[in-house]
Amino acid sequence: MKFEDMKLIYGYPLQLQANNSAGQPERFSCRLIGCLPGRSILLSVPKLAGKLVRFRNGQKLVARLMVDNGIGIFASVVETQTADPYPILHISYPDSVSFKGIRGATRVAIDEPVKVMNLTVISDREIDGNVVDVSVTGARIETAIAFGEIGHKIQVTMNVAVANIHRDLALEGIIRSRGEPDQQSSGNLVAYGIEFIEPEEDKRLLLYAFVYAQIGSEEVIG
Incomplete structure (x- = not known):
């Protein structure tokens, strides 16, 4: 499915996964701030131990979000992270979003x-x-x-x-x-x-x- 087809409201929660300096995966919670279809997605900058997480340009990410009765997932890349006028994480717009439906009995x-x-x-x-x-x-x-x-x-x-x-x-x-x-x-x-x-x-x-x-x-x- 297309990202825009999900019709997410601003403030919608997402989870980002990125590898740390040791190559181990880390997950962070953030929220959707806005998007320009075909260009980029704007997210709040996650915090860890009370401090803003610093992402580097070109860093690969996997984003996950709960939608309806399943989970949406897509790959993205950090375009830039800005601090003014407030912290925003800019990531690349996905070509598509994979969807995994979940039944109540899914184990x-x-x-x-x-x-x-x-x-x-x-x-x-x-x-x-x-x-x-x-x-x-x-x-x-x-x-x-x-x-x-x-x-x-x-x-x-x-x-x-x-x-x-x-x-x-x-x-x-x-x-x-x-x-x-x-x-x-x-x-x-x-x-x-x-x-x-x-x-x-x-x-x-x-x-x-x-x-x-x-x-x-x-x-x-x-």
Whole structure:
């Protein structure tokens, strides 16, 4: 699709990915200020640790943004960064924007530590495990010891990162399946399928942002 076909409003959030001096990818949040179709896109300059990030002319970027029920992604190049009358990042206008539709059940493979507490069996004991895949509706968790049975209500706590911002996220869920892990898993682990039933909107929004960011990071511009 064309960038202009998305009809984005000014102030729309985007995520930029660039490589640092060590060649490692870094992601920054910014907002759309304006654009000249076929010429350039104007963005707010991201901040890191309270300071404006400095981009160099010709630096390659990958931009991602959430649109409708999916993620838009395009490659771009820094044209210039101005400071007056206020900081603006000018990047090249993309020939096209790739789009990846996302269904609620779309899962992304991750490997993140998690703590699980069984809310059906009255106890304050937390079991350590790992989330091996996650979607906006559920997750697959592997643990060294069992923490519940099908139908039990649990609380899952994990640290999530969105645009370099880290938060502890605690979600309520229901155990929907229990079985042995697949052959790719190591050790004598117990695998659980979890359906999220978290009632708090703020927590669900953070979950959506985290999952969409993970899906977006898997997309590669050729």
